[in-house]
Amino acid sequence: MKLLLTGFDPFAGEKVNPSWEAVRELEKEGIDGVEIQAICLPTVFGQAIEIAVQAIEEKKPDLVICVGQAGGRSEISLERVAININDAQIKDNKGQQPVDEPVIPGGPVGYWSTLPIKAMVRAIRETGIPAGVSNTAGTFVCNNIMFGILHHIAQKKLGTRAGFIHIPFLPEQAVNHPGRPSMTLDAVVRGLKTAIMAAVNCEEDEKNPEGKTH
Amino acid sequence: MKLLLTGFDPFAGEKVNPSWEAVRELEKEGIDGVEIQAICLPTVFGQAIEIAVQAIEEKKPDLVICVGQAGGRSEISLERVAININDAQIKDNKGQQPVDEPVIPGGPVGYWSTLPIKAMVRAIRETGIPAGVSNTAGTFVCNNIMFGILHHIAQKKLGTRAGFIHIPFLPEQAVNHPGRPSMTLDAVVRGLKTAIMAAVNCEEDEKNPEGKTH
Amino acid sequence: MKLLLTGFDPFAGEKVNPSWEAVRELEKEGIDGVEIQAICLPTVFGQAIEIAVQAIEEKKPDLVICVGQAGGRSEISLERVAININDAQIKDNKGQQPVDEPVIPGGPVGYWSTLPIKAMVRAIRETGIPAGVSNTAGTFVCNNIMFGILHHIAQKKLGTRAGFIHIPFLPEQAVNHPGRPSMTLDAVVRGLKTAIMAAVNCEEDEKNPEGKTH
Amino acid sequence: MKLLLTGFDPFAGEKVNPSWEAVRELEKEGIDGVEIQAICLPTVFGQAIEIAVQAIEEKKPDLVICVGQAGGRSEISLERVAININDAQIKDNKGQQPVDEPVIPGGPVGYWSTLPIKAMVRAIRETGIPAGVSNTAGTFVCNNIMFGILHHIAQKKLGTRAGFIHIPFLPEQAVNHPGRPSMTLDAVVRGLKTAIMAAVNCEEDEKNPEGKTH
Secondary structure: OEEEEEEEOOOOOOOOOHHHHHHHHHHHHOEOOEEEEEEEEOOOOOHHHHHHHHHHHHHOOOEEEEEEEOEOEOOEEEEOEEEOOEEOOOOOOOOOOOEEEOOOOOOOOEEEOOOOHHHHHHHHHHOOOOEEEEOOOOOOHHHHHHHHHHHHHHHOOOOOEEEEEEEOOOHHHHOOOOOOOEOOHHHHHHHHHHHHHHHHHOOOOOOOOOOOOO | OEEEEEEEOOOOOOOOOHHHHHHHHHHHHOEOOEEEEEEEEOOOOOHHHHHHHHHHHHHOOOEEEEEEEOEOEOOEEEEOEEEOOEEOOOOOOOOOOOEEEOOOOOOOOEEEOOOOHHHHHHHHHHOOOOEEEEOOOOOOHHHHHHHHHHHHHHHOOOOOEEEEEEEOOOHHHHOOOOOOOEOOHHHHHHHHHHHHHHHHHOOOOOOOOOOOOO | OEEEEEEEOOOOOOOOOHHHHHHHHHHHHOEOOEEEEEEEEOOOOOHHHHHHHHHHHHHOOOEEEEEEEOEOEOOEEEEOEEEOOEEOOOOOOOOOOOEEEOOOOOOOOEEEOOOOHHHHHHHHHHOOOOEEEEOOOOOOHHHHHHHHHHHHHHHOOOOOEEEEEEEOOOHHHHOOOOOOOEOOHHHHHHHHHHHHHHHHHOOOOOOOOOOOOO | OEEEEEEEOOOOOOOOOHHHHHHHHHHHHOEOOEEEEEEEEOOOOOHHHHHHHHHHHHHOOOEEEEEEEOEOEOOEEEEOEEEOOEEOOOOOOOOOOOEEEOOOOOOOOEEEOOOOHHHHHHHHHHOOOOEEEEOOOOOOHHHHHHHHHHHHHHHOOOOOEEEEEEEOOOHHHHOOOOOOOEOOHHHHHHHHHHHHHHHHHOOOOOOOOOOOOO
16 A cells, blocks of 8 residues: 655745644654655645656555645644635745636536545544544645645546645644644644544545534 | 525524525615515525525526525625535434535536625625635535535526625524624625625626635 | 713724724713713823723713723623733833733732623623623723723722723724624624613622633 | 642543643653642532642642643633632532632632743743733632632742643543644643743743733
8 A cells, every 4th residue: 555645845934834744754653554655745836736746656656645734723634625726815935826716727626535534534533633524625735736636636547545634733833823723743643644544444435424514 | 687595594493594684684675776586495405406496497587696604604705616515414404414415416526606706705895894705615505505506507507697605693693602703684784785786797706815725 | 870981092003993983872872861971092001091080080970881892802791800910912002011010009909890790791692792701801901991990999989880891893893804703883882782771770780600611 | 849739620521631631740750859749629619729728738839830621722821810709600520600709708809820920931832832821710610729729828928839720622622622722731741841840940920921902
C-alpha cells in the first residue's frame, strides 16, 4: 500500500504550517504495511497541483491524502467535497489572488472525496481526538489542490483514492491568535495516523450521520 | 419579471421559521416591477422539491429564490453551491433521516447558484445589513431544495435563474439559544428586498473577493 | 422617577456608538412616568466618571443606567459587577492606556450593580429580545464608569440605584466585522425600554439562575 | 517553597476533570525546589472550600493554585478576580444549586488573585501554549473556591499567595462537544508547570496590557 501524503508551506504570515510538520513526522514515524511519501507543496494556486500530480505520476500511490491548515477550526476535519472555484481573500505565496475563476476550466462543479471519511472520523474520535466531516474546504489553495488531484485521478481513470484533511492551528500559532483553538502536533499526528489506517483498512465507507443543517 | 420566493415551515422544535415569515412579508409589501409569488415549503426531503418544481412549472418564474433558516449564523448568507447529498443529523418534518444518499441519483456532484451572489452581497451590505457568501448550504433540506431546483432547471433547460439564501434566527428564537446571533424580521426583509432587486438588475455577477481559506 | 441614561461616543475606529444612538432615541421617545435625561459620555478613563458624577449631583436621579457597546456580544447584557481596575488593550479617546491601575485608589475590589438585573433580563426576553447577565464588564471605560458611579453613590450614601448594560454592534457596524452578531437600533431601544420599566417597577430582584460555570 | 495545588472531580456529566488529571500529574513529575501537594476537591459549593482551608491550615503552603475546567475556553486562563456570589445554572455534585447567595455572608464584593497573573501568562505563551487573563471565574464552584480561599487567607492575614487557573476540555472530552476547543493533558501540564515556576520566581507582577473592552 503506497501513500502520498502532502502538507503545505506556511502562508498568511505564519512561521510554520502544521500540515507539513505533521506529514513529515508521519513519514518519519512510519505506519506498518504502508509506504509513505511525504511532500511539501507550496501554498500556490495551480503550482501545488502540478507538483502533486507529478508525484502521483511517478510514485503511483494507492492513496493520496492532502493535509492543510484551517486556522480557527478546533478539530481534524475530513473534507467531503472539492468545488471548481478559486476565490481568494488573500494572496497566495506567489502573489496570486484569483477571484471566481475555475480550478479547471470546463471541469465539473465538484468532486467527492474518495476517502472513507465517515469511517476515518469515527476512528479518530475513538482515540479521543476531536474530528468531524466538513462540507467545505474553502475556496483557497486547499480546495484547489483537492479539486485538482481528484480531477487528475478522474481524467486518468486511476484507481487512486484521494481526499483532503484540514487541521487546527498548533498551540504556538494560537498564542498569536487569542481565542482560537489549537491542537498539539502530537495529537494531530496520532489523529492522522489513525485516519490513514482507517482509510487503508476500509474499502467502503460507513453511513454515520455527520451532516449539517447549514 | 416573475419571482418565485420560497420559505420553510418550522423545524427542529422551533415555533416559527424566519424564512417563511420573511418571504410572506415580502410578497405582501411587494417590489416595483416584480411579480412575487411566495410559497411555504415543508421541511421535508424530496417533498419540498416536488412542490417547488410544480410551482416553477405552473408559474414559469424568471427567478427562483429559496430562503431558509441557518440558526447560529449572524448574517444573510448567499449560498454559492448545492451538493448532491442528503446527510441529516436530525429528522425532517416527516420523520425522514437520510444519510449519505444522493439528492438525485446519477446527478452531478454540484450545481452553482445562478444568482449574482457577489452583487447581492454587496448590495445588502450597502444598506447596512451584514451579508456574506457561504460555500456550504449544509446537507439537510436547504441544500436538498437548492440542488433539486437547480437540477430541474438544468434538465429542462429553462432560463430561470435560481439560488438559496440562508438567514439567521429571529431575536425571539435566539432568546432560547443563549449566545446565538439573531436578526430582526424587519432587517431580514429589507436585506432580502435589496438582494432581490440586485438579482433583478444584475445579469452578470461582480467578481469581488468573498472566498474563504477553509 | 428621574432616570439618568448615559451612552458613549464612538471608539476603536467605529463611526457610531450604538449606546449613544439608543439612549438619545429613548430620551426622545420617552417613557410614561419616567423623566429621562440622556447624556453622551466621552470614551475616556476618568473623564466619563467626572461628567456622569456631575450630572448625578445636579439632577439627583433615582436611577442611573449607563449603556455601552460590546462588539461581539449577541445579546443585551446586564452587568452584575464592576471591578476596581483599568487595564486597556487599546487607547481611549484621549490617548490614555492605563494598565493595572485602580479606578479609585484605595477603593474596594468591586461593586455590585444595584439594578434588579435578573428581573430586567427576564422582562427583555419576554418581549422576544435576547438578553443575559454578564459577570464581567471588561477592564476598559465601560467598567471604569460603572465602578466610578457606584463608588460615588456609595461614598455619598445616595439612595440612587445604578448599573451598566452592554449592547451588541449595530448591523451597519457588523458589516465591517464579518461573523460578528448585531442587533438593530429598534430592537436595542425596545429592549432597553423594557429593562428600564422593569427597574422602575421592581424594588427587589428576582432569584433566577443566570450564572455561568466559568 | 511549598505549593498546594488543587483540582476538581468531574461534574456536569463528564467522566474526567482535566484539572485533577493535570495537578496529580504535576505532583508526580515534581518541580525542582517546590514541594507540591496535590488534592482533589469535590465540585461542591462550600465543601471544597472547607477541604482546601483545612489543607492550608495543616500544610501552611507559600502558594495555593486552584485549577478548574472551563469547557469551551481555548487557552489556559489566569483568573484576575473572584466575586462574592454563588449563582448556579446546574446542580453541584451534592445536588446544591444556590442562586444569588454570597460565598461568604458579609464578605467583600471581590478578591484579587494574589498570583502574578500577567507574568504567568507571558511565561506560558513563551513556551508556545495559549494563555490569557480572564476577568470572570464564573459564579459556580470555581469562583466559589477562589473566593473562599482568598477570604480565608485575608482573614487570617496569612502571607500565602493564591489564585485560580481555568483550563480547556481535554481532547477526549471535546469529542463529545463538537466544535469546542481542547488542550492535551501534556500541554496543560507543561503550561501549568511554567506558570508555577513564574509564580515562584516573580514577587511583583508585570504590567502587560491584557485587559478586555468588555
